[in-house]
Amino acid sequence: MESTINSGDTAWVLTSAALVLLMTPGLALFYGGMVRSKSVLNMMMMSFGALALVSVLWVLYGYSIAFGDDVGLGLIGDPTQYLGLEGLMAEAEGASLPPMAFVGFQAVFAIITVALISGAIADRAKFGTWLVFAGLWATVVYFPVAHWVFDFSAGEHVGGWIANDLVAIDFAGGTAVHINAGAAGLALALVLGRRRGFGREPMRPHNLPLVMVGAGLLWFGWFGFNAGSALAANNLAAVTWVNTLVATAAAVLGWLATERVRDGHATSLGAASGVVAGLVAITPACSSLSPIGSVALGLVAGALCALAVGLKYRFGYDDSLDVVGVHLVGGLVGTVGIGFLATASAPAGVSGLFYGGGADQLWRQALGAFAVLTVSFVATYLIGTVLQRTVGFRVEEEDELGGIDLSAHAEQAYDLHSAAGGPAGPALEPAIQVTAHKAVAGVGARERSHQEERTSA
Amino acid sequence: MESTINSGDTAWVLTSAALVLLMTPGLALFYGGMVRSKSVLNMMMMSFGALALVSVLWVLYGYSIAFGDDVGLGLIGDPTQYLGLEGLMAEAEGASLPPMAFVGFQAVFAIITVALISGAIADRAKFGTWLVFAGLWATVVYFPVAHWVFDFSAGEHVGGWIANDLVAIDFAGGTAVHINAGAAGLALALVLGRRRGFGREPMRPHNLPLVMVGAGLLWFGWFGFNAGSALAANNLAAVTWVNTLVATAAAVLGWLATERVRDGHATSLGAASGVVAGLVAITPACSSLSPIGSVALGLVAGALCALAVGLKYRFGYDDSLDVVGVHLVGGLVGTVGIGFLATASAPAGVSGLFYGGGADQLWRQALGAFAVLTVSFVATYLIGTVLQRTVGFRVEEEDELGGIDLSAHAEQAYDLHSAAGGPAGPALEPAIQVTAHKAVAGVGARERSHQEERTSA
Amino acid sequence: MESTINSGDTAWVLTSAALVLLMTPGLALFYGGMVRSKSVLNMMMMSFGALALVSVLWVLYGYSIAFGDDVGLGLIGDPTQYLGLEGLMAEAEGASLPPMAFVGFQAVFAIITVALISGAIADRAKFGTWLVFAGLWATVVYFPVAHWVFDFSAGEHVGGWIANDLVAIDFAGGTAVHINAGAAGLALALVLGRRRGFGREPMRPHNLPLVMVGAGLLWFGWFGFNAGSALAANNLAAVTWVNTLVATAAAVLGWLATERVRDGHATSLGAASGVVAGLVAITPACSSLSPIGSVALGLVAGALCALAVGLKYRFGYDDSLDVVGVHLVGGLVGTVGIGFLATASAPAGVSGLFYGGGADQLWRQALGAFAVLTVSFVATYLIGTVLQRTVGFRVEEEDELGGIDLSAHAEQAYDLHSAAGGPAGPALEPAIQVTAHKAVAGVGARERSHQEERTSA
Amino acid sequence: MRLVTAVVKPHKWDEVREALETFGVTGMTVSEVSGYGRQKGHTEVYRGAEYDVALVPKIRLEIVVDDADADDVVGIIAKTAQTGLIGDGKVWVQPVESVLRVRTGERDEAAL
Amino acid sequence: MRLVTAVVKPHKWDEVREALETFGVTGMTVSEVSGYGRQKGHTEVYRGAEYDVALVPKIRLEIVVDDADADDVVGIIAKTAQTGLIGDGKVWVQPVESVLRVRTGERDEAAL
Amino acid sequence: MRLVTAVVKPHKWDEVREALETFGVTGMTVSEVSGYGRQKGHTEVYRGAEYDVALVPKIRLEIVVDDADADDVVGIIAKTAQTGLIGDGKVWVQPVESVLRVRTGERDEAAL
């Protein structure tokens, strides 16, 4: 068999997959900088944990559920079809992409979707339970929904219902990734309840430059997410690239303008959040809008998300890092926005309401969004509740107050003092003593990080 | 029409464009780490703000001014030609690159050039005025100068004078980007005046690891900047890639050696600055030098820039983060250095003075550099002065002393203490109280972040 | 001559080279975050210094030693063959890659291998001596070993013995890079001796989020390292990409599980270390394993490395940042693991012991690993000892205690206080005074950063 | 006048401040300190080595008060900062000879 | 001997130090603290929620001096630290029974 | 009772703490401060401009003790914190009128 692999397309998809992989560490920084310094490590670990676990599940059965032949109604792929991926190590007849390039590219989408959810439950989730949740949620919610949205029928292969039957446009995952994660975040925030002090203490971001680094890496990686979804280095990829740039830029302007008018100041947290809001909104829409349409979508998404992040105070759910306000709302703006702003001159070739296309595409978009939102919310609520009632999902109050980094990971993020440090930073370092080196001896598990002894003398 | 798109070239240009996009957040870190902790957010916001605004202008008319058909004398492209970029969503007949790939690649050049300027006016510029300046400067200075340097005539299309009439070599933007931004930085530093305490207080970098992260990301992104400017994944791209590596490496050695001899210590700030100095110098030259020539250029650039950053103390202008010392000087070294070090065996095929090519290329390089320097300095000085006299460019003294992050953005970069933090970091956190949740209510603009009340009881 | 360059392959190799370049700053962060705040800059400078120096040596003679025609026994290439690389600026007849693409890609491998070693000697190496060591080690150890492992014979060209005679599989550098650096780290840790307070004071990482950023960038860059080693954008690259993802993910799980069982907590330092351990192990093996084999390898590597990092306490060598525990052990696991886990259905087409291939590949792997380990250890020990006895390698005790950032670089990493900073961070800033601006005057070298005067009044 | 110095748990500081404000204390100086005492710190684990961190974070308040108010202030702190668990902290009182308000040059009682 | 404790605005610390140095004070101990008083902090805005930060950064100086110098030292601080705006800070004086220089074992006046 | 305040070099703090523990001191309050004195700071170089950093990091201990123990505590600190080099620090003793343990409400000697 002669190879039909297109090296340029392969280069672009592999590059894009690496870019999307980087988004998860980027998200860890974005989220990590936003929490208080006593829980930054746990925040980052939720992303890294999801990265590790979901990758392995993807190999085992995840890819099969998402991209295996449909086993009925467009709802789920055959989970055993590619078990272990052994069969995908060789080129496929006539294909221009190596199968593994697609496998890798889609793996990183599954990873980041799960990681996104963690922002809703900052500072208060048991790490072990989070991992269990991540595995269950990926299996029960993400893999099937990816099948619905991303698995196009081709030849003998039958894919998912949203892509093929409803024919809603979701170029890179407005429904499967963002609405999905956003709805799950809302459900989980409700299951776990509010943090101690929510709405009373400020809980300011402890490290805004870290948030900005994260936003920068996310933007960078998102070019792989969106333009890589063309699965080829072609004109379509180039158009989506530019739309991804300008919609995001416009969303930053939209968010900052909203803050300036409402609060009197444009904040850097707002700029970073605007980046993400814009990226979320353009994700489903980047193939169907013109650059000007993208600017419009970005402005709307930036402004609406800036308003939406305040809703949690009004309704009293503690969506700690605004997964709902940014990903759910931004995902809805993008997915439904296609129904209004799509222009036939864009690669997708569909006209929305504002471009004379009527409401046909609009209802498809709305229905796809609604389906994913509902399923994700309900399933997540169930999974979360079961976990909370059985193994427990929320940490003890004292661990939350004392800092989850210490109680869950026996670590603290920063130790910025040095024995002969700076003019203003001397140190108490030697006060810490190494009492034992258990590394090799390995005396087994222990739970000794009590902050306070419970005896009152 | 059959597609003539080369997928490999497209993959490389899209990848390069993403790399260059990353340079702006990278620059935000590089600059942000160098200022004091009370102004890091504002520093980063100047980069992110430029990113957002210039992207949108690029779509509207920027690309047209830079790459539209020349409207006379090679000075400016037709600003209305590609208004909104609607017409560039389809492949062009016979082209190997999608039009939007080039649009995106050039967009990120415009963005970073504007962002570079902000380093000269750290800690003291009104954020709103900075945004206005960024928009005006991009429109009046960058877009036309990009036309001069980057817009090559082809077929019916007539481009800019430096590229086509003067035929100075500027492969990736020594004049259009670095000399341009450096001269603008100098002008703006003069317009805004010195920071309180300049030359008296040290104003040390508050976070050198952040500076190093920034330098690392800049170097990484710069491979897109330089090698991507080949606009194809070919031999030329590979040669420029290697020259970009080695010139930068040599510049780090040159800078560190200069510091070691002069001050007794090689600093990490010096290494990070050497990275940027080398990258700046090789930018115009990477297609016309051999690797050995690149090493030589890098050594000279590193040493000269290390000396040049001290000039501001001698002449008394507060170019806070050395935009002049690094970008203007480095840009001149690279642009004029081509006239000496160009070798015919390099892809550009031109010989400089040292390689027996006489002074022909040298005067072209010098003239190109001089033209951009002069125009940029004069235009920037005018724009800056007008803004200062009308809306005001410099912040109030109390805002500068109290920290521009707080006064302009109502934020502080770090809050590294936690209620039950580490041995050395307990906290005053609860002392901060949430008084109102205006998010939804939205009571309109307010200016309440006074540090001190003006009443003396 | 018509160009035979494949643009897709070129795009992928140039992208990969840039990704690998980014690994060195990434390593600087990973290492920098793990040391105490008084030595983070020095730690980062060792990486940046290696980056700068080795790049220049590569141009001069390094590439020739590694990839020049063998001058005998497969041990070393002709050091003069490509002196200055002048001859490689043109395309080679019939080649699908530009020569410089390969030059650049291999350059960044040399750089990071040297940088890796520095983790073993944190906090206590003279910076000047480190640079001398880096140059000597690259010349005497790395360039030849790269010839052994990476230089395949082709046509007239004769390469190195491990690649061509022993035919051990080392796809992307398990021996040449990781075992090599790990053994060198061990030797150097022995030569320099333990840090003051080793095993008594904790020496905790001062900035774990920085460690996580570094781990994220390393993972991202490593896709270039491994999948780029296919030197083409083809099916092989795609398979190695996926294996790189899943082995690493599994190693994180392996490391965290080990910690959880042994210490009761899964730490973020463990997650970051697991990332690197997995990447190291899959490096040689990514072309010869199935995804399931990669998961198995990753789990083993994660668990074994997690145990191995404790060995230094048992044996008393101060491998400060666990270069031995992660790179030597991980490299051995990966290199030797191929002998067990290789499957003929993977691109390399070789079967290991567990897949019915017998012990043939196993002894080749073991021998290759052993050869590199021994040569690297012995040569490094010699170089280190000579340097220590002549110019001195270890810093003075007082400089170590006072912090090497200050003594070697006259800098401190952080200055997080601002004159009107936060509620908890006021400042002593004005207490620092600029006494002189020597920048231009340039009064020559001086050594004035004494922490304490030696007179007792 | 008296100087009341109190070392309390960080999460109690806000309550203490509010109670003192209600009582009429108009100013104080606050710093972050580390306490060493019966209350032990915590254990951190790094790569198999275990570290005991001996210090616990505390907030230290310095309040200069009229002689007459000293006992009340101590009492208020004692009440609001109490959790009954080890590590609640200490309060001590010392004599002060004179106080000055920098802004106005006012002295002693008038300076508070 | 006396212990003079002064809480001043951060940007005044350098001036105060210079004036004290000129006067002949050879040493002091400096720390970063947060002040709570008439001077209010600032307001920060996050995602539409507003936070009042009640504390303001201050510098605290501790200077042990001869009895004879105490008044002068207070006077110098009072003068150099003054801006006339709310929040200029406080200075208070307390008795000290003995002082020791660790390096030499010298006591009291000789230890300063 | 007495308040012993000691300013010592950071790397000596651990030794001091151990010696005090052995002697029977069960608690203290520790903070990071900057010292200004005979010991000069260091010089940093940035881009050719040189900065003198005047302050050196120190650790400050506050220990409330029984009157009877004050001299011993001072003596122990003096001995263990000494290196003989400039900048070893100072120790001073002040009167304390009353002490309270927040947890139990115990007073004075019982509160230590």
Ligand SMILES: Nc1ncnc2c1ncn2[C@@H]1O[C@H](COP(=O)(O)OP(=O)(O)O)[C@@H](O)[C@H]1O
């Ligand atoms: N003798 C002392 N002098 C100064 N501060 C002390 C002294 N003893 C205890 N402290 C402070 O009081 C805090 C609480 O003391 P601790 O012994 O832990 O609990 P408790 O007061 O409940 O018995 C300590 O963390 C320390 O800051």
Ligand SMILES: Nc1ncnc2c1ncn2[C@@H]1O[C@H](COP(=O)(O)OP(=O)(O)O)[C@@H](O)[C@H]1O
């Ligand atoms: N009673 C007090 N005890 C200790 N420190 C005080 C007291 N009152 C004020 N301070 C300190 O003095 C600073 C200035 O006080 P403030 O009331 O804001 O202004 P002013 O002294 O100008 O009236 C406060 O920030 C606080 O640090």
Ligand SMILES: Nc1ncnc2c1ncn2[C@@H]1O[C@H](COP(=O)(O)OP(=O)(O)O)[C@@H](O)[C@H]1O
């Ligand atoms: N008069 C003083 N009042 C308070 N603290 C002082 C005084 N003089 C010195 N100190 C503190 O003691 C430390 C050591 O003093 P220094 O003069 O440097 O050395 P030495 O005590 O060995 O002569 C200083 O850093 C400072 O913190």
